Amino acid sequence: MSVVTKGDVPVWRRRTTPEQYFIWLAWLVGTAITVYCWKLISDKTLWIFVEDAPRQAADMASRMSPPAWSYMSKLWIPLWDTLNIATLGTAISIVLAVPVAFCAARNTTPSVLFVRPVALFIIVSSRSINSLLWALMLVTILGPGVFAGVVAIGLRSIGFVAKLLYEAIEEIDASQVEAVTATGASGAQVLTYGIVPQVLPAFAGISVFRWDINIRESTVLGLVGAGGIGLQLDASINTLAWTQVSMILLAILATVIVSEWVSAKIRHAII
Amino acid sequence: MLRIENLVKQYRTGDKALKGISLEVPVGQVMALIGPSGAGKSTLIRCVNRLVEPSSGKIFLDGTELTGLGIGGLRRARRRMGMIFQEYALVERLSVMENVLSGRLGYVGFWRSWWRRFPQSDVQEAFRLLERVGLDHMADKRADELSGGQRQRVGICRALIQNPSLLLVDEPTASLDPKTSRQIMRLICELCDERQLAAIINIHDVQLAQMFARRVVGLQLGEIVYDGPPDGLDAEVLTRIYGEEDWEATIGKVDAEDEENGEAA
Structure with a gap:
């Protein structure tokens, strides 16, 4: 000025x-x-390739259509696996993320000097590695299959859930906590009466949001062998079965739309 | 009953909020604590139940030294001190009943409180208190559905269900309209009379303090500058507490309102 x-x-x-x-x-x-x-x-x-792009795209589209509708009968089980990977992974991450979040929030952590940095480190390391990379490592450690996928999704989501939750915990109204403390309540009671009711809507929103993201992430885990519909996708691409690929993409699209609708409903019901 | 000896509170920023306060509140006395913003009123009552840790000095409640208590002892001592807050400080997303019963948290174990299985006697007392303040039909409502005056009544119930011997009241009327303010102050004073409770009431409104309290203490920059009956608050005393201002209107109005009040009653 x-x-x-x-x-x-x-x-x-x-x-x-x-x-x-x-x-x-x-x-x-x-x-x-x-x-x-x-x-x-x-x-x-290489602009020659780019100039060629529209023709290539049209070619691929023609090879992908019509989708192999009959292939769908082989997709129900992988699709169910994918949903389970996302749901179980989210559930595991929530169970582990809640204590981490309370340790990371400045106003609830047992020790700002020792516990909080550890919790923050867990959050950062979980967030900095993509689900696909977690899956890549876990397939080597645990062997290929759905279990590696569940653990990969779980590990990746801990950081996400814990970070958003601890930010919500730090933003609560301190006077409500003060009032419960003033009654002579114990630490655990202050937590359940003064803090939990305040962060419950945020917690529900975060969990459903992460579940929604995890459904999308778990569709690709199969590319590295961690189970789910990605396995079929990988196999179809490798055998150049483009009509099957388009069928799989349609199935994923439908699943994501449904999950989006469900999570919107749940969020609306809870908040 | 409550004895404060040479209480000092210095915040980490270096600000001295209380500079050696000594004060005694006998059983059943309603004491108003007045003073400008930043005088240390809130700090003083928060030092009593140690929501704020005093820097030095001693506080005794019925012979127990509060300042030296460990975690368990402090919890037991806090049960005997009910607190009422400026912005009500109800847990907004819990029901009225849960808010009132949360006053019993110091008496029930964790799992009982987690499953909301409070002893029947507590629940009955909660209903009785809600009826006393005229809110028995609201027990199942969520706290954020209530109006300001109703919320403060719930806050009062939460403090009283502790069965305290001392009430610490922090600006109970600051967010309320004048009529509701008077009703809430009257309610607090009546309840203190009924139960022989001592109370320290922080209050901005000098007229309300004069109307309802039997003793007024004036705080200024962390020091007591007046301690006496409400009608001793003249222009000279108010200037000492708040600074230079035309106080004639404030003092004059109080007398008129007191009479009006007497007629209404």
């Missing part, structure tokens, strides 16, 4: 002149970098 006196009238501007020039300069530099990067990408792209 700057006030310049012109004559004897004070004039107000949002920014001083140097600030204004600096902002212009920053925009100029930003634009230049974007243009330069665009050129780098362009130089390294």
Whole structure:
């Protein structure tokens, strides 16, 4: 903000002149970098292939249609596996994430110095590794199959659930907690009467949201051998059975739509 | 009953909120604590039940030194001190009944409270208290469905079901309209009379303090600058507590309202 006196009238501007020039300069530099990067990408792209893209896409579409409807009879069980991976993985992650969240929240942690950093580290390490990578490692450790998928989804989701939950815990109204404490309630009672009712809606919302995400994530886990419909997807792509691939994609799409509808309903009912 | 000796509270920021307060509240006395914002009123009552840890000094309740108690002892001592809050501080997503019964948390074990299986005598007492404050039909409502005055009544029930010997009341009327404020203050004072409770009531409104309290203590920057009967609050005393201002209107109005009150009763 700057006030310049012109004559004897004070004039107000949002920014001083140097600030204004600096902002212009920053925009100029930003634009230049974007243009330069665009050129780098362009130089390294084989444009012959890109020019070919519409024809290739049309070709693939023709090979994918019509979807192999009869193949659906072999997809019900993998689809059920996929749903189970997502649901069980989410359940495991919730059970493990709740204590982590209470240890990570500044207002409920037993020790800001020792416990909180450990909890935060668990959250970060769980979040920084993608489900697919967790699955890749777990297939090596646990062997291929649905179980590796469940554990992969669970491990990936702990961080997500715990992070959102501990942020919700930190935002609660402290006076309600104070009031319950003042009655002579024990620590566990303060938790269940003063804190839990306040974070319950957030907790329900987070859990359902994560379940929704996990259904989508568990459809690809099969690509690395961790069970579910991804196994069929992998097999169909490898044998160039494109009509089966399109059938699988349609089945995944339908599942995601249904899960989205269910989670919206649940969230609406709880909050 | 309650004895405070040379209480000092210094916050970590270095601010001295209380500078050596000594105060005694006998059984059954309703005491109003007045003073400008930041004078240390809230800190003082929170030091009594140790929601705020005092820096030094001693506090005795019926001979028990509160300042030296461990966790278990403090919990038992807190049961005897009911607290009423400015913004009611009800647990918004619990029902009225659960809020009232939460006043018994110091007396029941964890699993009983978790499954909401409070002793029948507690439930009966809760109903009796709700009836006393005129809210017995609201027991199943969620706390966030109530109006301000109703919420504060629930807050009062929660404090009383503890069966306390002392009430700590923090700005009970700050979020209420003038009529409800008077009703709530009258209710608190009546209940204190019925049960021979001592009370410390923090209050902004000088007129309300004069109307309802039998003793007024004025706090200014962490020090007691007045301790006496409500009618001793003249322009000179109010200036000492709050600073220079035209106090004639405040003092004059109180007398008129007191008479009006007497007629209404």
